[in-house]
Amino acid sequence: MEILERARRHEADGRDIIHMEIGEPDFPTPPAIVAAAQHHLAEGCHLGYTPAGGLPALRQALSNYYGERSGRAVDPRRIFLTPGASGALSLVLGLLVDPGDELLLADPGYPCYPNFIRLAGGSPRTLAVDSRTGFNLTPSQIAAAWTSSTRGILLASPSNPTGTVMPRSTFEAVIQTVGDRTGYVISDEIYHGLEYGEAALSALAISDEAFVINSFSKYFGMTGWRLGWAVVPEWAVEAAERLAQNLFISAPTLSQYAALAAFSDENREELERRRLAFSERREVLLQGLAGLGFGLSARADGAFYVYADSSGFAPDSEVFARELLDQAGVAVTPGTDFGLHGALSHVRFAYTASIPRIHLALERIRHFLQA
Amino acid sequence: MEILERARRHEADGRDIIHMEIGEPDFPTPPAIVAAAQHHLAEGCHLGYTPAGGLPALRQALSNYYGERSGRAVDPRRIFLTPGASGALSLVLGLLVDPGDELLLADPGYPCYPNFIRLAGGSPRTLAVDSRTGFNLTPSQIAAAWTSSTRGILLASPSNPTGTVMPRSTFEAVIQTVGDRTGYVISDEIYHGLEYGEAALSALAISDEAFVINSFSKYFGMTGWRLGWAVVPEWAVEAAERLAQNLFISAPTLSQYAALAAFSDENREELERRRLAFSERREVLLQGLAGLGFGLSARADGAFYVYADSSGFAPDSEVFARELLDQAGVAVTPGTDFGLHGALSHVRFAYTASIPRIHLALERIRHFLQA
Numbered sequence A, B: 001m002e003i004l005e006r007a008r009r010h011e012a013d014g015r016d017i018i019h020m021e022i023g024e025p026d027f028p029t030p031p032a033i034v035a036a037a038q039h040h041l042a043e044g045c046h047l048g049y050t051p052a053g054g055l056p057a058l059r060q061a062l063s064n065y066y067g068e069r070s071g072r073a074v075d076p077r078r079i080f081l082t083p084g085a086s087g088a089l090s091l092v093l094g095l096l097v098d099p100g101d102e103l104l105l106a107d108p109g110y111p112c113y114p115n116f117i118r119l120a121g122g123s124p125r126t127l128a129v130d131s132r133t134g135f136n137l138t139p140s141q142i143a144a145a146w147t148s149s150t151r152g153i154l155l156a157s158p159s160n161p162t163g164t165v166m167p168r169s170t171f172e173a174v175i176q177t178v179g180d181r182t183g184y185v186i187s188d189e190i191y192h193g194l195e196y197g198e199a200a201l202s203a204l205a206i207s208d209e210a211f212v213i214n215s216f217s218k219y220f221g222m223t224g225w226r227l228g229w230a231v232v233p234e235w236a237v238e239a240a241e242r243l244a245q246n247l248f249i250s251a252p253t254l255s256q257y258a259a260l261a262a263f264s265d266e267n268r269e270e271l272e273r274r275r276l277a278f279s280e281r282r283e284v285l286l287q288g289l290a291g292l293g294f295g296l297s298a299r300a301d302g303a304f305y306v307y308a309d310s311s312g313f314a315p316d317s318e319v320f321a322r323e324l325l326d327q328a329g330v331a332v333t334p335g336t337d338f339g340l341h342g343a344l345s346h347v348r349f350a351y352t353a354s355i356p357r358i359h360l361a362l363e364r365i366r367h368f369l370q371a
Helices: A002-012 A031-042 A056-070 A084-096 A112-119 A139-145 A168-180 A234-247 A253-263 A265-292 A317-328 A355-370 B002-012 B031-042 B056-070 B084-096 B112-119 B139-145 B168-180 B234-248 B253-263 B265-292 B317-328 B355-370
Strands: A079-082 A102-107 A123-128 A150-156 A184-188 A211-215 A228-231 A305-309 A346-350 B079-082 B102-107 B123-128 B150-156 B184-188 B211-215 B228-231 B305-309 B346-350
Touching: A002 A317, A031 A253, A031 A265, A031 B031, A056 A079, A056 A253, A079 A084, A079 A234, A084 A112, A084 A184, A084 A211, A084 A228, A084 A234, A084 B234, A102 A112, A112 A123, A112 B234, A123 A139, A139 A168, A150 A168, A168 A184, A234 B112, A253 A265, A253 B253, A265 A305, A265 A355, A317 A346, A317 A355, B002 B317, B031 B253, B031 B265, B056 B079, B056 B253, B079 B084, B079 B234, B084 B112, B084 B184, B084 B211, B084 B228, B084 B234, B102 B112, B112 B123, B123 B139, B139 B168, B150 B168, B168 B184, B253 B265, B265 B305, B265 B355, B317 B346, B317 B355
Parallel strands: A102 A123, A102 A150, A150 A184, A184 A211, B102 B123, B102 B150, B150 B184, B184 B211
Antiparallel strands: A079 A228, A211 A228, A305 A346, B079 B228, B211 B228, B305 B346
16 A cells, blocks of 8 residues: 555656556446446436345346356355455454454465454464465465364465465365364455466355355456455355344445346456456566566466565565665555565566556566666 | 335235335435436446545535534544445444443444444443433433443434434533543434434534444435445544555445535435425324324434334234234334333334325224224
8 A cells, every 4th residue: 555655646746657556457347337337327226225135136147157157056045245345254254253263364365354354353363375385375284273263264266466376176175174174264256257277266166165255346347336245155144144234234236236237248258358358468467577587486377466576686575666666667566565474575566557558567677677 | 124024025915015114215316416426427437446535525525514514624534435334333343342342322222233343342231221311321321331341332313213313412411421431432423414303413513532423325315325434533544544445445436426416406405305205204103103192202303213102002012013014014113123121112113105105004003003
C-alpha cells in the first residue's frame, strides 16, 4: 500500500508510472455483465435484499460451473453468495474459528489472511515456503507443524503473491493429511480460471469436506461489484445460513443479477480472450525478467503475478521497490508485504498492464539496473 | 425468520399473507438513484475498487449531510463507506472489541448485535429495558452495570424493534456516563431520517468521540445495494482505514456512485414523501392497535415499527404470532426474536405495507381476537 500511495504522489507530480503493483485486472467488467445490470435497472426489477445465501438461480449457475470444471456436482444449497471473497472469508472463519484456534498458512501469502484469522479470535501460524515446493505447503510440513490447537489450514492455489499452482498429487496429500487430523481445509480459489498451464484444481474436486472461497472479482472482472462466494460442507449449511444472515444479510442484489450473465457463451468467450491476453503478457514478462537476471525458479502458472527473486540486485526488496519506483517509474510490491520468509529477496510483479507497457517497464528496469 | 418462512409456505399454498414482519421498506429504490446507476453504467465509467474509505465525493456528501442535520461538521476522513450497516458494525467492533471485552446493550434490541460482538471475541451484556424509559438504556442503569470488563455501549435510536427515539437529555447523560468511564459509545443510526416527532439526534451532535453506524438501506431505500457507513473519532481514522482495507477492500462501487444522487433536491423531496407515507401508516396502525386493545405505552416515533404488548390476548408471543399467521394471514414478529425481557408479551408490527393492507390486517386481527 505504501508503494501505491508513493506511486500516486509521483503521478500527481506529472510523472508516468507503470503500475505492476496492483492486484486488480485492468480489464473493465465484461460488456455482457454490464448489459445485464443495465437491463435489470431499466426493467425496474427487484433491488431489495436477496435470500441470505443468494439468488437461487445464481447458486444453481455456480453449481453447474463446478460440475463443468471438476466433473463433480456441488449442491447449490452449499454455495453462499457473499460481499466479495472478503465476505466469504469472514463467513468461513466465523464458522470455524474459536478463540485460541490456530490455522496454518503459507508464508509468503495474502497479507489479509492473518488479520482475518485474528479478527475471528484465532491465531495464524505461518509456515515458510519457497520455490523448491512451488511456494506450496507440503504434507510433511503440515504434519510436523500440527499441534493440539491446530484446527486446519488456509491455502490458495493459484497463490498470491507467487502465482504458483498446487499440483494435484500435493493437493490430495495435503487434504488427506489435514483430514487424518480431523482438521479443516479452507481453499481460497479466487484466481481460478486464470491458469496458463494445467487448470487449477478445486478442493471440491477432491473432498466434499473442504471450505472454498471464491469471487467474481478476478477471472470474471467484477472487482467493484463486491460479489464472492463460499462453498461449505453439507453439515455446515444451516450454520452458514444463520451466520450469513447475521454478518451481511445478503450480497449486493444488482451484482448478483448481473453475475447471472457471467456464464453465457458470449461472456465465456470474452473471458477466454482475456485469459489469453494475460497469458501473452505473462510470457513477455517472464522472458524479460529472466533476461534481466531475476530469479524465477518457481512456475508462475496462474493468477497474474510473478514473484521474482531480486536479491541479485539488492539485499532489501523494500529499498529495491522504492528505488525502482522513484528512479524508473515502475511500481512493484516488495515481498515484505506478504510475510517474512524470503521477503527481502523477492518482489511481486502483477501483469495487470498492457504488453507495450510491460515492454516499457522491462526497458526502464534494464536502465535502472545498469545505472 | 421462522415466521417469514412459515408465511412463504402459506403463500406457496395460495393464501394471502399481509407481511408486517419484514424490516425492509416496501418502496423501491428512488428513481433518481436508479437513474444515476444507469447513467454510470451507460457511460462505461469506473467499476473497479474504490479507495477503502469510499469515494471522496460521497464521503464529502455525507459530511455535508451531517452539517445540515446536526449543525456540526464531520471531517470526511472520519467517514467510511461499508458494505451495508453490517459492514460498518464489523468494522467498528473489529476496531474496538478485544477478547473478553464486554459491551452493554438494550434488551429488546436488534438480534444481530450480540452475534457481531461474539464474532469479534467480545461478550454482549444485555440490560432489560421497558416502556417506562421508552425502551431506552438509562444513565443509572449503565452506571450500575459497568464492570472492569465493560468497554462501552451499543445503542440504537430509533430502536428496532420498538421504534422509540432517545430524548436529547437522556442521550447526553448516557454519553456523559460512558465517557466518565472512558468507554465507547457505538450509536446505530440506521433508522435516522425516519422520524415522525422530533428528529432523532446523532451521537455526533453531542460528541466527536462517538462511533456511528448508518446505512443507505432504510431512509434512502437502498437495501439490496449494500451500502452503509461508519463514522469514527479522529484518533481511530488510520486504524479504521487499515481494517477496512483488510475486511472488505471497498464498498460496492456502483452503489457508491448511485448514492451520490441521494442528496439531490429531487431525491430529498421523494424521501420526504415516503416519510410522510410512513407517518400516515403509523397513525392508522397505532389507532387500530389501540382500538383492538394492544398495549402501546411507549411512543413509537421512529423507524417503521410498533412494539405492542400482546399479553392481554396471549401469554406467549410466539404462539400468538404463529396463530395470527396461520388463522388470520397476518405475519408479525414475536418479541422473542429481540431478546428475553418482556419478549413473551410483545410482538413487533412493521408498517412496511400499504394503508389498505394495514386496514385489512387490523380487520383480520379483530376477527382473530373475537374468534
